[in-house]
Amino acid sequence: MRTIRLFNTLTRSIEPVAPIEPGVVKVYNCGPTIYSFAHVGNLRTFLFQDLLRRVFASSGFDARFCMNLTDVEDKIIRDSQAELPADADNETRLKAMRAFTNQFEKSFLEDLDALRIQRPTHMPRATDYIPQMIRLIEGLEKNGLAYERDGSVYFRVSAFPGYGCLARLDRDGMKAGASVDADEYDRDSLSDFVLWKGTKPGEPWWESGWGRGRPGWHIECSAMSLELFGEYLDIHTGGIDLVFPHHENEIAQSEGLLGHQWVSHWVHGEHLMVEGEKMSKSLGNFYTLRDLRAKGVDPIVFRFAIQSNHYRKPYNFTFDGLGASEAALKRIRAFRRRMEDASAPGGGGDFKEPIDPSERIEQARGEFWNALCDDLNTPEALAALFTLITDLNAQDDRVLMTPDERGAALAFLDETDAVFAAWPKESRALDQEIESMIEARKATKTNKNWAEADKIREELKAMGIILEDRKDGSVAWHRE
Ligand SMILES: [Zn+2]
Numbered sequence: 001m002r003t004i005r006l007f008n009t010l011t012r013s014i015e016p017v018a019p020i021e022p023g024v025v026k027v028y029n030c031g032p033t034i035y036s037f038a039h040v041g042n043l044r045t046f047l048f049q050d051l052l053r054r055v056f057a058s059s060g061f062d063a064r065f066c067m068n069l070t071d072v073e074d075k076i077i078r079d080s081q082a083e084l085p086a087d088a089d090n091e092t093r094l095k096a097m098r099a100f101t102n103q104f105e106k107s108f109l110e111d112l113d114a115l116r117i118q119r120p121t122h123m124p125r126a127t128d129y130i131p132q133m134i135r136l137i138e139g140l141e142k143n144g145l146a147y148e149r150d151g152s153v154y155f156r157v158s159a160f161p162g163y164g165c166l167a168r169l170d171r172d173g174m175k176a177g178a179s180v181d182a183d184e185y186d187r188d189s190l191s192d193f194v195l196w197k198g199t200k201p202g203e204p205w206w207e208s209g210w211g212r213g214r215p216g217w218h219i220e221c222s223a224m225s226l227e228l229f230g231e232y233l234d235i236h237t238g239g240i241d242l243v244f245p246h247h248e249n250e251i252a253q254s255e256g257l258l259g260h261q262w263v264s265h266w267v268h269g270e271h272l273m274v275e276g277e278k279m280s281k282s283l284g285n286f287y288t289l290r291d292l293r294a295k296g297v298d299p300i301v302f303r304f305a306i307q308s309n310h311y312r313k314p315y316n317f318t319f320d321g322l323g324a325s326e327a328a329l330k331r332i333r334a335f336r337r338r339m340e341d342a343s344a345p346g347g348g349g350d351f352k353e354p355i356d357p358s359e360r361i362e363q364a365r366g367e368f369w370n371a372l373c374d375d376l377n378t379p380e381a382l383a384a385l386f387t388l389i390t391d392l393n394a395q396d397d398r399v400l401m402t403p404d405e406r407g408a409a410l411a412f413l414d415e416t417d418a419v420f421a422a423w424p425k426e427s428r429a430l431d432q433e434i435e436s437m438i439e440a441r442k443a444t445k446t447n448k449n450w451a452e453a454d455k456i457r458e459e460l461k462a463m464g465i466i467l468e469d470r471k472d473g474s475v476a477w478h479r480e
Helices: 040-058 074-081 088-114 126-144 173-179 219-231 240-258 289-294 299-307 319-340 355-371 378-398 405-422 428-446 448-461
Strands: 005-007 013-016 024-029 063-068 148-149 152-155 193-198 211-213 234-239 263-269 272-274 315-319 465-469 475-480
Touching: 005 152, 005 263, 013 299, 024 040, 024 219, 040 063, 040 234, 040 272, 040 289, 040 299, 040 405, 063 219, 074 088, 088 289, 126 148, 126 193, 126 211, 126 219, 126 240, 126 475, 152 240, 173 219, 173 272, 193 219, 193 240, 211 219, 219 234, 234 240, 240 263, 289 299, 289 448, 319 378, 319 405, 319 475, 355 378, 355 405, 378 405, 428 465, 428 475, 448 465
Parallel strands: 024 063, 024 234, 234 263, 272 315
Antiparallel strands: 005 013, 148 152, 152 193, 193 211, 465 475
């Protein structure tokens, strides 16, 4: 098992992750509000979480990841209830909200699949955990950290001395920041935040000891994490914009209940800019994955573009940049084809300074994992891979690599693809289908049925397969 070191927002330093239960890493990731399609900025966060999971899983850990779906909040309520009559009963309102969020849950899962983001171990929906949230708030009340005002319940920040430790706020700054959080009616102090919101006319509600209402956003993550992972969490992640107030409030809620430190490592992904500017609908630079696909962008090229950049560096998304990512991917895939195809031309060049490919692969493997284990340094990890590809291509030009050496190179490509998910082994079943079509085409050529041979060539092209007729009569193929 490798030691993985990550930047911890809590201590502002890079520290080794030492799970409470050896070998099992429990990670809670703030997931999407399923109110609309995820935009590329959200997707960057989910890709960073996927990278984290794959690095742990590839390093021998039992990586248990939770990503919540927020399916109750102001905008969801507004848009899901708009069509309902004023006298609609609560059951109808809850159903309408579920139907509204179901469509965006579905589109979110489609995005995950298109980007090869592995499904989390747990994907809880907030509204399935209302009793747990109520129990947590009751516990905070008992600990003197929460109070009720007109059917809503608030967290009393002044009663929790550790407040501000993650965002490193001074109390004055904290109050100024917190006052931005609207929709909280009668708090004792501006910095107090809502745990439970008393219902308003036209809203769906749940019954509680404080009357009918619904949970605040922050309490959702604390309640679901405690329920699914218990009272110690190894890592909690999210976008950098969640540090304050969301994660600060999560700490106050969870630790206010538990009475001890809750999360060992807080890990945050940086923002994404689009063409040098902050993404916004008014600037017209607001993209969902659907928008990118409509512009002809391959989701895996987008994935690779994001993963090539360090997760803690701001990333400037540009369409030109995608071109460079596509070219880089092509290089890796072409190298894979070369290693897979033992009949490809090679060798016969100058025998200058031959290297030992197996040794060279071992060196690259060491560099690759050292980089990833050092705070997920993907640019350095990829540099190790690209240098290896350059060296082995040059080597293979001069001295044809042996089947064993090719096998070792392919094994390393599989190992690196387990993290980057962008240069997988082509499916064998499909390969067999392609091979049999090529055989059929050979037969048509032997029979001088050129029209049929061309037809098969076109069919393969439609499948993204390019044929290469070699002088010796053999046929090689590769994917576009
Ligand atoms: Zn959260």
